[in-house]
Amino acid sequence: MQKITILIHCKDQKAIIATVTTFIAKVEGNITYIDQHVDVEQNVFFMRLECEFTNPDTTLEGFKADFEQNIASTFDMSWDLYNQEQKPKMALFVSKYDHCLFDILGRYSAGELNVEIPVIISNHNDLRSIAERFDIPFHCVPFTKDIKEEGEARQIELLEKYQINFIVLARYMQIITPNLISLYKNRIINIHHSFLPAFPGAKPYHSAFKRGVKIIGATSHYVTAELDEGPIIEQDIARVSHIHSVDDFIMKGRDLERIVLARAIKLHAERKTMVYSNKTVVFS
Amino acid sequence: MQKITILIHCKDQKAIIATVTTFIAKVEGNITYIDQHVDVEQNVFFMRLECEFTNPDTTLEGFKADFEQNIASTFDMSWDLYNQEQKPKMALFVSKYDHCLFDILGRYSAGELNVEIPVIISNHNDLRSIAERFDIPFHCVPFTKDIKEEGEARQIELLEKYQINFIVLARYMQIITPNLISLYKNRIINIHHSFLPAFPGAKPYHSAFKRGVKIIGATSHYVTAELDEGPIIEQDIARVSHIHSVDDFIMKGRDLERIVLARAIKLHAERKTMVYSNKTVVFS
Amino acid sequence: MQKITILIHCKDQKAIIATVTTFIAKVEGNITYIDQHVDVEQNVFFMRLECEFTNPDTTLEGFKADFEQNIASTFDMSWDLYNQEQKPKMALFVSKYDHCLFDILGRYSAGELNVEIPVIISNHNDLRSIAERFDIPFHCVPFTKDIKEEGEARQIELLEKYQINFIVLARYMQIITPNLISLYKNRIINIHHSFLPAFPGAKPYHSAFKRGVKIIGATSHYVTAELDEGPIIEQDIARVSHIHSVDDFIMKGRDLERIVLARAIKLHAERKTMVYSNKTVVFS
Amino acid sequence: MQKITILIHCKDQKAIIATVTTFIAKVEGNITYIDQHVDVEQNVFFMRLECEFTNPDTTLEGFKADFEQNIASTFDMSWDLYNQEQKPKMALFVSKYDHCLFDILGRYSAGELNVEIPVIISNHNDLRSIAERFDIPFHCVPFTKDIKEEGEARQIELLEKYQINFIVLARYMQIITPNLISLYKNRIINIHHSFLPAFPGAKPYHSAFKRGVKIIGATSHYVTAELDEGPIIEQDIARVSHIHSVDDFIMKGRDLERIVLARAIKLHAERKTMVYSNKTVVFS
Incomplete structure (x- = not known):
């Protein structure tokens, strides 16, 4: 049937x-x-x-x-x-942070995610051993401002080789090129560590600490050409107070990042999201 | 149209x-x-x-x-x-607690509730002045085990006189008779001050304190013959810790009771709830 | 004792x-x-x-x-x-929105707030009848860009007359003058209808809707010379989705505004807040 | 120093x-x-x-x-x-559910938990390969009603061999013997998949579904002789509605179980919990 x-x-x-x-x-x-x-x-x-x-x-x-x-x-x-029988193929992009990677691979191994993960791509070699532990091919693709073109070309080559349907940036710390964004329009999911639109860009926990907020958050969104401006898929928050240091924010935030990214992956994998006017419709 | x-x-x-x-x-x-x-x-x-x-x-x-x-x-x-043009007529049953009453009348006056409130019925006279402040007829209908029949008869008489469609028990501290429940099947809304099914019955905040829970709650539900066993419409919770006394639980709980009851009233008034198998379908 | x-x-x-x-x-x-x-x-x-x-x-x-x-x-x-025997005297500033006013006066009447409210000041007459219903003196002090000085003078005169310790802006829609801010330094509490620093300024629910956020919020803070930049006392949030219109955001937001402002009033009235570096320490 | x-x-x-x-x-x-x-x-x-x-x-x-x-x-x-330099040694007890195990080992590998995990003990062999993936000794200790004594003896032998300070039951599906409980008084942490005291015992998600609750929860607590009656360390909840099946409850609950258990482990490992009168004081 x-x-x-x-x-x-x-x-x-x-x-x-x-x-x-x-x-x-x-x-x-x-x-x-x-x-x-x-x-x-x-x-x-x-x-x-x-x-x-x-x-x-x-x-x-x-x-x-x-x-x-x-x-x-x-x-x-x-x-x-x-x-529904065909699981989408998802590529993971990572850098040096390992908490989202561990969480996703743990869920994947536990059978929670309705996807295949044929490849992990990173601009560093630090997390290679984790990929190996979970038996997933790991490719290091160096990427800096100076070698953008080579980096992008290699990324695209790998994405084609593994027939990737969508990309998840699990705390990947490099810019995605406009070319790659347009190839994977509304199919690249990022996790940003603030409740956007508050604190876009770098070091949001530091900015949140400085501002003295009582709530921190995380936001998963589709990547567009404008940094941290893409359609929001999911957000969640945690309470903080004056007793928490920036390091506490970062530690509490890790749980938010894990959960909010995992929810977005599930929603996308189960084809529950639609994008229009830079927003999402998220069916339940 | x-x-x-x-x-x-x-x-x-x-x-x-x-x-x-x-x-x-x-x-x-x-x-x-x-x-x-x-x-x-x-x-x-x-x-x-x-x-x-x-x-x-x-x-x-x-x-x-x-x-x-x-x-x-x-x-x-x-x-x-x-x-949609006909607002349902809602009767408020109260006893001595005034916080839910103030909240509902405040929302009513602010135009938030799509209902008419033609009458407030109480087994005490304590809250009469609040009703008067909001220009709503207030009737004191004494009710104890010994005068159940008279009490019920007078309640029904008033409900008929004011052509009441549904009843809200805003911390009303008496039992509703089986007869009245069957007359208003799935049309009597109660607020219970715990996250049911935990802590049914009397003094739930005291029980929650004794058990050392880290979360307290409130539950709005339709009244059935089984005390605190009716179909749940809405629930919400608040975090507590060892620093909170029973009085703190009660004070925090007041906000939960207000919010959870107000949401249930709105959902019922906008005909968003359906009951089956002692559960609710709550449309969004 | x-x-x-x-x-x-x-x-x-x-x-x-x-x-x-x-x-x-x-x-x-x-x-x-x-x-x-x-x-x-x-x-x-x-x-x-x-x-x-x-x-x-x-x-x-x-x-x-x-x-x-x-x-x-x-x-x-x-x-x-x-x-601890001396309750602080709190002035309410309002304009036309009545939901926070009803909520505060309901709590006040129910004995939840450890304050005295000797006066309500508004730049409009719309809410006078509510003040009267709760037997609280109401003064209309017109305030526009053109009559700032007169407005401020009259406000200060009333604040002195009623020996006011702190001021609560319950959706008051006018700027507070720098002079009044410095007279009541860290003693003027505002409620802003977004999770600051997201969406400062006017029409935050509209901006939130346009951005497609999945969470809306409210923030109570002490008023400083920089609009919506003062030390945050309390924040809370509610989930929204694509099914919600701007009007739904506004309606859901009203509950947030009520709760978050009420909590800030309580914390301030019980002397649980301290301000430094544009942040608050909030004792439990 | x-x-x-x-x-x-x-x-x-x-x-x-x-x-x-x-x-x-x-x-x-x-x-x-x-x-x-x-x-x-x-x-x-x-x-x-x-x-x-x-x-x-x-x-x-x-x-x-x-x-x-x-x-x-x-x-x-x-x-x-x-x-503070001495990390407590924690034993993991598991059965067949792998989600909490993956989560704890991911956090452990990512350096989030201030503990050592020298051993994993299970009454089944199903999760052995996960333990091996993370290079942690795994011992299968069969345990049924009929071989309670042997099981307990072998558990205690292993706990002594590895000098275990506290035990975490990561969805371990067998009873802990009174003897072991008294050896590790207030040092055995369990995760129960409901907001206790609601739905103690077996199949809480099924009971929650049947009751039609709008909120599900998870509770971590110290194990005492009374099943699911021990001092609560941490609880959290998630919203559900009529659209969710029992399987949805279970899936949503997995995230709760992970988070609530991980928080309890951190609190215990950092010596932030004290037990009295079957309750906990949890310092921040």
Whole structure:
């Protein structure tokens, strides 16, 4: 039995839900999940739908063509169809911080993440032994301002070789090139260690300490050309007080970074996020 | 333009969404909100739908009859239709604690609650002056074990007189009679000062203190014949530590009680809750 | 039996705690609360202490003089002593938003706030009836850019007349003049409707909505000459998602504003806050 | 420079703080942290103190003897002194669930936990490969009702061999024997997957689902003879709703279990917890 996930967005129009659900019923699809959202301000309709086909003669290719011709073209939809059996392939980019890497690999090994991780790419060799401990290929790709082009070329080469669907920056401390960002549009997830838009850029815990905030946070977002300005996927916070030093902020923040990044990976891997106007729709 | 809210539940079946949304489209209803839930375990389908009728000839009565005949009876639905213009009438039951009463009346006066409050009923006279300050009729209905029947009779008389749709127990310290509960099934909201099912019954803050918990809570729920066992609508918590006394628990708990009760009132007033199997579906 | 609260700060030095506690013991003071904090970075020592004098001959004046001479001058302390029987007098500044006003007056009436509220000052007349409902004198003091001087003069006149100790801006929508700020240094509390430093200035909920954050917040802080830059007393947050409109943000935010402002008022009224380097020490 | 942590409790009496801090000053100890708590109800005084000795002639043994003779015996104190350089040795007990194990070992490898983990003990062999991946000795000690005595004997033998100071049950699914509990009194930490006292015993997520709660939780506590009744160290919660299945509860709960157990381990390892009356004092 084929199980698929469909993501749709288009201009809001009458009878979209009725038309889509009627079509699915007609081709013997059994809807197991449906959710929709209308952005009233911008008049955009979003839908996420899971269904299974009980008729063994239904092929994904056939369904795709039919849906495109009968439904998607009529409503001028942008849409994607995912086979639930195919796990997305995720590349991890890391530098020297190991806490998010340990957390992700622990979850991966424990079977919590519905992804494959065929490769870890780093601009340093420090974390190689962790990758080896979890039996995941590790490639060191040096990257500095001076060797940006070579670095980017090597990154892209590896991403192609491993057929990577999306990238997770697990405290990767280098800029991602505009070229790579456009190749993986809305498919590069970063974790920033503040509740954005507060404290973008470097050393947010130090800035938070200096400002005397009573709450610190972490934010996972899709990477865009503007640093720390991309669509936010998930945020969380922890309380702090005058008794906490910058080091305490950093230590508490590690838990936030782990959790908020792991949630974003899950949401993306399960195709629960859609991006528009530099924001996300995150289906539950 | 008529605006309505529809709540539906029935056995899960094929094509419910398609059929309902197609029907609404046919009668020129514009769906402005739709959400659904399937309880997979029990095979029950739930739907909440808001729509506006652009055709001035559409009457609520006509629509109701058509929907019942064409849709509801086909799928064997239990369903309710609410005219969004009609605010539900809510009775407040109080005793001597005033913090929830102040909070609800403050919100009511500030226009936050989409209800009418035609009457406050209490088994004591202590809070009469607050009711007067907000110009709401206040009736003292004594209630003890010995005069249960008279008390209940007088309560029901008042509820009928003021055409009450639902009741909120804002720290009302008496038992509600089984008869009144069945008259207002799933329409009596209580606030209990613990995160149920922990610490049911009397003096939950004292029990929480004795047990040395690090978190206290409050729970709003529909009242059933079993004390503190009804369907939970909303819960929230606050952190405590060894430095807090029972009095600190009580003081922190007041904020929880206020917030958790206010949220439950809003959800119920906006017809966002449905009850089944002693649980709630709470639409967003 | 006299009960007092002492707040101390000074350069961190050896044996401060030993010296202070030994002194208190010598004058037959029974310490019922003591907490201290050292800002290691800036080498500053902070202490909060509550004690009661069991000897009826001890006078506050006598104790004050002795402590100043024997302890405070030795360690070059800045310190304050408060008689716990004297409730601080708090002025409320409001404009047109009524939710924080209702909340504060409800808590005040319910006996939750250890303050007196002798006066409410507003630049509009809209909320006069609420003040009257709670029997609190209400003065309309018009205030615009053009009549700043008159406005400020009238405000100060009222603050003096009512012997006000500290001011709470309960969504007061005008600038406080530098002169008034310096008269009430670290004694004017504002509530800002964002988790500062994100979204300072006007319309933070609109900015938060536009940025697509998943968390909104509120911040209470002491007012300084720099708008929304003062020492933060308390912050809290609520989760939001793509389904929430700006109006939903505003509605959810009202609860945050209420709670976060109420907590700040309590902390200040109970002399649990100290300010330094544009930050607060908040004792528990 | 010697750095130590002292934990004290005794009947509340006058001048304890003054006497202790004066004594420390006299022996050239520099207090870097001090916190105290009085349980007013039970009249018990608790203190946690960190200090460093600047005089190289000060020995721990000498200090201990002096403190015992001059201070502790006077106030009839129970007290402990820890050398901050000596990391406590922690044994991990596991069964088949791997998520807490991965989390703890990831944190351990990342240098977050101030402990040594010389051994992992399990009643199954399933998780052996994880232990090997992190180069930690793994011993399978079968344990069932029928072989309790042998199991316990082997556990104690291993704990002695590895000189274990405290035990962490990372979702260990067997009963700990009363004998082992009394050997490690207040030194065995368990993680229970509910916000106790709600849902003690087996399958708490299933019970929570059945009850229709809107909040799930996890609780770390010291193990006592009464199942899930020991002193609570830390708790945390996550929101759930009608859309979540039991499996969703379990998945969300894994994050709670990880975090709440890790926090308890840190608190215990840094000697921030004290137990009395089946409750904990948790210093910050």
